[in-house]
Amino acid sequence: MSRYRPPLSAPLLCCYLLRLTGVFSGLSLHPQNITATEGRDVTLRCEVSLDGGVVTQVNWQLCNNVDIASQVPDKGHVASEYEGRVTLEDRFGIKLLRARRNDSGAYCCTVNIFPHGRLDGKIFLQVTAQTRWDSYIWAVLAALTLLASGTAAALYHMKKSRWSQNATTPAAAPNPIPSAAGEEEEEDAGVVEYFNILMYRPPPI
Template sequence: MFLRAQNITATDGSTVTLRCHLLIDDTKVIQVNWNFCNDEHIAFHVNDHDTEAIVLQAYADRVSRAKDYGITISEVNRNDTGLYCCIYNTFPHGRFTGKIYLHVLSKETWTPELHLWAGCGLGILLVFAVIGAGSLYYKKKKSCAGSSNINPKTSGAKPVGSNIPSAALILSTSEEEEADGEYFNIILYNNMSDGKDVPVCISMSGGC
């Protein structure tokens, strides 16, 4: 890359200068041409003490020469948006071409207030995104910590020496045809202090 060119954004009615910078020192600039990156020329710079820059008559009312082989366009409008080419004819390295894209916006579109509000809006969205991500991470971490502190219950475990009776276990149920109707026996196991289970019988018929 032997030419450096920078794209330009401007507003309606402003003045812009288009310029390409040759990055080679050991060369001589013979002529610099400006056009719309086609055969439609705008201006010429001839590196001759007796010749000044030449601007074509069709653009002479708004285009003028600028230093360092550039051109200045005054009162730009939306129709000026597009590509502009600078063509350097040098010796002994030959020809180099640079391209500049000029983007002209209306004054209503390009306002400092609009860009300020847009920047503030993006900043607020970024802050909320960071806060939301941090909150989600904290909740997830807290949930994992809470679940790790829960001790699993051992099924059927009882303290040794507890006098709390075990669940009733129905060992047998009998049905007999008697005058007082049905009867059945329920045996409970009571855990004594020495750890042994002692059967306790509850009878609905007076038996056991």
């Protein structure tokens, strides 16, 4: 005796065919393995392969159910335990500031997508210790930064002292340039005196 199967309605048949043809197969979260160096910032994102739909909310937590942050398109919230250590990033990501060794572990993200529903993802983070070479690099960078700052400050003070000296030193008075008319007057005076001497006659005795 065969069991009776009711005919599929149009909406049910449509959904059934969509599942068979793999239209929903584009909705997936890819697990990731991330390695970061201790003391560096590291950004975590749930990469969604989305064929249609809109992300409405993303929740972050450690996979042991410790809440970290939640985001919606216009705003977000960081749990009080992670304030100052976690910031919200674009594309619903989070950034761990100055990662520590004990930040290693599994991070779970829950992505709500309209109209498809909810997707869960997982990211495995491994924070490694700094090597001696990393410490040397940071020390050299710090020394170069201090050197550049000191050089810039010294140059600024030198320019400032020059400006102040130029502002307090009085300008030298320009040498007077005799006019051509004055020179002619002096020459004429000399000529007159010369002729006066030649034309002088003593009075008769």
